[in-house]
Amino acid sequence: MTDDSKFQPAWSEKPPAKKSYRSIFKWGSPDEFKHPSHAWFTMLKEEFGMTDKDFKKPQLEGNEQVEIRQKIKMSPKKIDQIIGIVGKNNVETDDYSRVRYSHGKTVDEAMDLRRNIVRQVPDIVVHPRNKKDVQKIVEFCNQGKVPVYVYGGGSSVTFGLQTPKGGVMLVMGTHMNKLLSVNEINQTAVVQPGMMGPAYEEALNEAPERFDTKLPYTCGHFPQSFEYSSVGGWVVTLGSGQASTYYGDAYHLVVSQEYVTPAGTFKTHDYPGTATGPKINDIMKGSEGAFGILVELTMKIYRYAPENRQRFAYMFPSWEAAVDASREVVQGEFGMPAIFRISDPEETEVGLKLYGIHGTPIDTLVTLRGYKPMERCLCVGTAEGEKGFARHVRDQVAKICKHHGAMTLTGFATMRWEKTRYKEPYMREDLMDYGIIIDTVESGVTWDNLHRLHEGVRAYIKNRPQTICMTHASHFYPQGTNLYFIFILKMIELDEYRKFHKGIIDSILKHGGSISHHHGVGKLFSPFMEKHLGKEQMAVLRALKNHFDPKNIMNPGGHLGLDMDI
């Protein structure tokens, strides 16, 4: 069969049916979509030997109503006691809620839900109204040894919401979702953990109206999941925003935190600097609900001055040149760019198609100037902060990039990238509707190991026939960066997929990368934790776990690799 060059698949434009499996695994807003470009569609067919025919009928859409057989194991008496704490309206026991709040956006979960497979659910879903509710629930659950899980924004791609032991799922975003105060003197904001990214950012941007500040502010944290992740989630999973090179990772944005744990409730100090022993505030970051529940945060905020933003984009002749220039930029001590991102040759080609640059005059010009497909590398970025600072960073970046043989693409490519940067995850559903998986793994890496890790992991992925592998580095530090691998393949069975995925992580370990740069650990990376950290360091995490949660009720069943044996 020959392909019709005008044929486009009937990508779904229908919000998922209410209470359907699809409504759970679909990314983002029910009525929002982003479809692959025609260039992408053509690429997928070529790469996977597919034809238009393969895109005629979507498969396993998961439009069925959620129905599960898992019985509620918690006694009615216990449920009543929890209702006594939070009120009847804040406890749910229906099938749909139990499934919805125990599934994130891990590819495996979508593969299951499309097949109406549900492996684990909590007994009940609870929406705490405030810190006191959380405290009472944790006390109650600790007494009765009831497992407690936590749902933030629901965007986990590491099985962060799995509930292997049943029990209670606490949903933080229903009530505990407010910006409580802005302290303009300290440039800090006190926020509840369940507040979602856009609401938080909007409230800070509008601080002059809402909090009577002189200036507007920004949170500085814009992960790809920004629209569907919560402030608390950013911190407990150690996320990084797309502008982290300037603003820092979530780790660096947290001034103080309040936790409810079985070992007590406490709030860490908000001193900007202190030398009173190991910092409890930092010990809690990345604990992913396994030590206790984060109930309030004091975050750094930054002046909001989008008018100062400088955009730039470059095309490098090679990956080596892009890497060398990036290193020079972030070691140059002239201030850090905000967004900074370099794509390897394969991602560059796929990206030009994704951002709609492929085939435009700029694409033609770049090729004419000798930047060859599958060698050339795209770089997009911004500089923020005070006006003169941002301009100086932009100018220094320009100097360095040119020195490394890059040609400027002006801010055009960056604007194209910005337009789609939160929307790309939407494509996952389109692809999976036609039997194609798109997934990612990412790793922290030092400069001197970057090429080894890139080549090693890429070789593993590309060794599989018909597999697209795009890589970029997007979070920069003077000492290194991250590598973010995106791979696309034709649908395979879950077991085979898991084996392939495990192989990638093994390859990351073998080539000296960290098993997660900013996605957290969840239960997906748990089996690799001890090998990665070594037994002495895992023992430290277990000692902390045992201190905070001696009965193992907080996120039990493998989280962070703490209790793999139970």
Next chain:
Amino acid sequence: MTDDSKFQPAWSEKPPAKKSYRSIFKWGSPDEFKHPSHAWFTMLKEEFGMTDKDFKKPQLEGNEQVEIRQKIKMSPKKIDQIIGIVGKNNVETDDYSRVRYSHGKTVDEAMDLRRNIVRQVPDIVVHPRNKKDVQKIVEFCNQGKVPVYVYGGGSSVTFGLQTPKGGVMLVMGTHMNKLLSVNEINQTAVVQPGMMGPAYEEALNEAPERFDTKLPYTCGHFPQSFEYSSVGGWVVTLGSGQASTYYGDAYHLVVSQEYVTPAGTFKTHDYPGTATGPKINDIMKGSEGAFGILVELTMKIYRYAPENRQRFAYMFPSWEAAVDASREVVQGEFGMPAIFRISDPEETEVGLKLYGIHGTPIDTLVTLRGYKPMERCLCVGTAEGEKGFARHVRDQVAKICKHHGAMTLTGFATMRWEKTRYKEPYMREDLMDYGIIIDTVESGVTWDNLHRLHEGVRAYIKNRPQTICMTHASHFYPQGTNLYFIFILKMIELDEYRKFHKGIIDSILKHGGSISHHHGVGKLFSPFMEKHLGKEQMAVLRALKNHFDPKNIMNPGGHLGLDMDI
């Protein structure tokens, strides 16, 4: 008696006698001195109602030879076994070594030693040659429940070297004092913990010759104790350098660490970013030898470009103006100054006398321009980094300072300050020779609490008659700074002094400051730790302690407030 305006005390210019008490408590190099200026001498007489006569004869100089009665409690067999590990030349049991290596620079210690009082000593002093030695010693001591203490540079002002339980003192600087490698790609250096500041900095400055790098480097960490403190000490006590506003505190300079603990030996990963649960690397920082022995560090390094340094100095009309301008500077997002320091009115006057600015034309000009003594506030600083960056920071600082009513003093005052910045501690001996104590406490503070803390603590100190109290802020963050209180008073008995000192810390706590910004905890602040952190957070530190050191052999007897009850 009237004073002779030309009289100067015969400040000691004699290196202390070998093996004398004075050789232990004297700051720095035996043959280096810095004496109070004549303006200071006059000020001291005025403030304390003293006359030249009081400065005729030094008191309690501590020139006696060290002789102690404390018996060695460790069995000869055990000592032999330790000699078996490190060799005979690396074990000392003589009185002098036992005293020397168990005393730091805490004022109380000098008061004692001047009176030939020695309260606590280790049984033996051991100089490990390498990591393996440390590992064997820790294993041996853990088995036999022998206390292990650690001596870095010896500059502790928090009883960091006290040995209340006897046992072994490990001296890290004798052998484990080398810069092992410089990784120019990652901009990191692997260094042994016992390397002293100047040797470390010199080796980095000379990296092109010594390590074949393209560029010279700097460590970025220059505490007042720089010349007599060790890299390992900086990290385990959470020190801050004078240029920390740009380079970060010691906490931020550490990429990875290797520790020997009773629970095992491990090296943390050197990823610049990672999301694999709470960061063990950070958990170990500030552990002050109570969890284990730091045996190797990977540190961030920075490009060494002193030719780019910009110096500036300003006189503000008031403390409020100086504080407001400082906040504006570090929240301005145009890059951070390197050194930045504002002195309150009393320190400004005392400082002008100290730096030799008092009475110069610049002093006259400042007064003529209406900056009144005991209202005006001095600001000194530098900008470093890339040339254009440093200039831009300097220009923005200028704009902000002028906006807050400051007049420029050019870089002159900064250069005067730089000249004496490592030398001021030498004055302590001169003053104490004539019955005057100079001591410091310092605290981390948020911007919105700065004035309350400053006024509260100052009121407590000044409530005591005849007490000079100078305050500065010298480590800046967007969210706050530190307050460093220097107080000078006429000699009193140790018990009375301790009561006064305790009152200051109580006052810091009462007014919402942290009990240490960068001096660490040692055993001086231990009694305040639980009140400061709260019992839940102290319990976390104790859980870590119990994990690493279940037999409590590492720095036992109150360190970090961990084992106050034993």
